[in-house]
Amino acid sequence: MMDLLIPDKTHDESxxxxxxxxxxxxxxxxxxxxxxxxxGCAMNFSDSEIVASILLERGFETTKDFxxxxxxxxxxxxxxxxxxxxxxxxxxxxxIAKVKNPGMIVGVLGCMAERLKAKFLExxxxxxxxxxxxxxxxxxxxxxxxxxxxxxVNVLLSREETYADINPVRLNxxxxxxxxxxxxxxxxxxxxxxxxxxxxxERSRDPFSIVKECTDLFNQGYREVTLLxxxxxxxxxxxxxxxxxxxxxxxxxxxxxxxxxxxVAQISPELRIRFSTSHxxxxxxxxxxxxxxxxxxxxYIHLPVQxxxxxxxDIMNRTYDREWYMxxxxxxxxxxxxxxxxxxxxAGFCTETEEEHQDTLSMMDFVQYDYAYMFMYSERxxxxxxxxxxxxxxxxxxxxxxxxxxxxxxxxxxxxxxxKVGKVQRVLIEGFSKKSNxxxxxxxxxxxxxxxxxxxxxxxxQYVNVLVDRCTTATLLGTVV
Ligand code: SAH
Ligand code: SF4
Ligand code: F3S
Numbered sequence: 272m273m274d275l276l277i278p279d280k281t282h283d284e285s286x287x288x289x290x291x292x293x294x295x296x297x298x299x300x301x302x303x304x305x306x307x308x309x310x311g312c313a314m315n316f317s318d319s320e321i322v323a324s325i326l327l328e329r330g331f332e333t334t335k336d337f338x339x340x341x342x343x344x345x346x347x348x349x350x351x352x353x354x355x356x357x358x359x360x361x362x363x364x365x366x367i368a369k370v371k372n373p374g375m376i377v378g379v380l381g382c383m384a385e386r387l388k389a390k391f392l393e394x395x396x397x398x399x400x401x402x403x404x405x406x407x408x409x410x411x412x413x414x415x416x417x418x419x420x421x422x423x424v425n426v427l428l429s430r431e432e433t434y435a436d437i438n439p440v441r442l443n444x445x446x447x448x449x450x451x452x453x454x455x456x457x458x459x460x461x462x463x464x465x466x467x468x469x470x471x472x473e474r475s476r477d478p479f480s481i482v483k484e485c486t487d488l489f490n491q492g493y494r495e496v497t498l499l500x501x502x503x504x505x506x507x508x509x510x511x512x513x514x515x516x517x518x519x520x521x522x523x524x525x526x527x528x529x530x531x532x533x534x535v536a537q538i539s540p541e542l543r544i545r546f547s548t549s550h551x552x553x554x555x556x557x558x559x560x561x562x563x564x565x566x567x568x569x570x571y572i573h574l575p576v577q578x579x580x581x582x583x584x585d586i587m588n589r590t591y592d593r594e595w596y597m598x599x600x601x602x603x604x605x606x607x608x609x610x611x612x613x614x615x616x617x618a619g620f621c622t623e624t625e626e627e628h629q630d631t632l633s634m635m636d637f638v639q640y641d642y643a644y645m646f647m648y649s650e651r652x653x654x655x656x657x658x659x660x661x662x663x664x665x666x667x668x669x670x671x672x673x674x675x676x677x678x679x680x681x682x683x684x685x686x687x688x689x690x691k692v693g694k695v696q697r698v699l700i701e702g703f704s705k706k707s708n709x710x711x712x713x714x715x716x717x718x719x720x721x722x723x724x725x726x727x728x729x730x731x732x733q734y735v736n737v738l739v740d741r742c743t744t745a746t747l748l749g750t751v752v
Contacts, residue, residue, distance in 0.1 A: 311348025579634025619669030
């Protein structure tokens with residue numbers, strides 16, 4: 272689990288349409304307490320902010336203590352078996368609270384809800400509601416059903432839903448960084464991956480609603496937005512055909528990811544832009560040139576490689592090979608010198624040989640990633656790999672390969688940090704450092720965490736230039752210059 276999600280503030284009193292909403296709001300919701308906890312990727316954390324927004328509009332309040340809640344939602348992840356196990360363990364704690372307080376509603380949201388559907392209610396008898404990622408608008412209705420003594424399920428996936436009009440309540444926010452969803456679902460069929468099944472077809476959100484959300488965030492004092500999608504490079508928006516042919520053709524022609532980046536970058540030079548995740552098959556030179564052109568687009572790309580071997584990439588259905596990936600890395604180095612690159616790696620995919628594992632290690636040597644998320648392959652029911660291949664690499668071997676990958680990455684991460692010692696980094700101050708209120712922390716453009724002494728001259732949300740004088744295994748340390 273990442274952090275517990277608690278809104279920094281409840282309702283935005285000034286929100287348009289509020290009066291109308293309140294008129295429609297039945298009193299029964301007013302003051303009911305919602306507790307929501309999120310697992311998995313940033314998408315899920317962002318979705319929880321949409322869920323909170325939908326329920327706060329109806330009069331709910333949030334609580335930090337699940338024992339006090341009227342409704343407990345757990346927004347779940349299915350990506351690996353251990354992710355699901357963690358959710359089930361946590362659910363036990365919630366259902367114990369429910370036994371003490373039978374009026375409490377316990378609901379399961381997100382990818383596990385979508386994967387297991389109504390089966391969840393058989394497996395976990397104390398769960399009342401199961402809601403998939405495209406059905407959150409239906410939550411008030413589903414809660415009504417539970418209030419009437421029924422169990423409620425909505426796991427319909429949609430081809431259109433992007434929640435574009437919903438103004439997310441920022442949960443657990445520092446008021447400086449925010450996630451902004453730009454698309455939903457995934458049309459790739461990586462053979463190991465459950466996401467296309469849990470999140471449905473890919474669809475892109477209207478760019479104007481994205482720019483508006485980012486502008487509003489900037490006006491509220493936020494200084495960094497992270498644009499989210501499973502494959503941001505395939506962002507593609509086309510306007511709905513309008514009655515007036517002339518307007519639709521001349522004014523709005525549609526947007527790809529480079530166009531969207533450009534639009535968001537123009538909001539303000541003081542607003543930093545990050546994005547995740549880039550797909551090696553789809554990342555274009557146009558995107559790289561747009562990044563190079565705008566100082567406020569952070570020079571950091573998360574480019575999951577998964578494996579360094581072309582045969583393994585082929586059976587993973589990643590649709591690129593080793594050479595293609597290396598070529599993309601070379602393009603990044605050429606167009607954006609000094610750009611940081613991070614990755615995801617899977618150890619011990621079906622039939623992976625020792626030599627093929629070595630190819631992953633040599634790919635890591637080639638790129639020298641700044642950072643990596645590294646996993647043992649975990650078979651997911653229903654995926655192409657589960658249907659086509661045997662999960663034949665013994666756990667001990669997967670484990671050993673993963674360790675080799677982790678050790679190599681630690682060396683590279685340290686090397687990448689050491690390169691920055693003696694140089695000045697532009698840092699957006701996020702708050703006090705984890706360890707001490709005498710230090711501030713914030714990220715450099717390249718995503719490295721930087722820690723430096725607090726001073727009255729600057730505060731969170733401001734940019735400072737920090738001269739780095741040393742580093743630990745994960746952090747740069749320095750002083751403001
Ligand atoms: N959309 C992103 C990844 C989303 S899932 C992309 O295309 O790269 C995040 C990461 O989880 C993946 O990159 C992959 O490394 C890992 N992952 C996904 N399914 C997995 C599985 N079945 N076993 C182990 N790791 C997995
Ligand atoms: Fe999964 Fe592949 Fe889609 Fe990423 S691109 S979410 S790994 S199917
Ligand atoms: Fe997990 Fe669903 Fe994200 S499976 S990684 S929460 S899209």
